[in-house]
Amino acid sequence: MRPTDDATDEITRLIGRTLVSYNLKPDDDVIEALTEGLVAHGQRYVAMARRAEAATPRVAHALADWDSLTTRGPGPEPLARWNHARSLARVLRTLHEARVAVTA
Template sequence: MHESPADTPASAMAADAAALVSKALVPYNLKPPDEDIAALLSGLTIQGEQLLCDVIRRNGAAAAGNALEDWRTLTGRGPEASPLGDWNRVRALARVVRAFHRVITQEG
C-alpha cells in the first residue's frame, strides 16, 4: 500500500508540532491550566529535539541561528521565577519549534 505524503511519519510529526505550537501561542488571557502547560512543555521539548536533529542533519544551522541559540538557553536552564515563568518558557519553545520547522521545510 502506498503512503500519501500526508501519511508519512514526518508529516505526522509536523502536524503534532503545529498543534502544540497553536496551543502554546494563544493570547495570554487564554492561558491553559498548569497541568496543560506541563504537557505542552514536555511535548514541545520532544518535538524540538526531533526537529533539532533534522536541522543539524540538513546543515540548516546557519538558517536556524537565533532559534538554535534560544533552544540552548531554554533547554539549558529552568524557567524564570515568576507566576508566568513556565508559560513564558512554553511560548518561547513554541516559537523555536516553529522556526526549526520552517528551516526544515525551506531546506527540504
C-alpha cells in the same frame, strides 16, 4: 529523519495550542504537558538542524535560543512556565518553518 505528515500536523497543533493569547493561558497541568511535547519534538528538529551542513542565521539563532531555554528552564516568576513554553514553541516554529522551506 524527516517527520511524517502526522508528526508535522501534531507539531503544528502543539505550537498553535501554546501560542495563544495570554487571556487563553491554560492551567499549569496543560502548560506542563505542552512543554513536554515541545521538548520532545524540539529535540528531533534540533538534531536535524545541527546535522544540516549550513544553517541560516535564523536557524543558528533558534538553536542558540533552544540551548539557553533547555539549559536554564523557566524562572520562578508567576508566568515563567507559560513564557518558557511559549518561547520553546517559537523556537520550534522557526525550526519547523526552516525544515518545511528546505524540503518543499
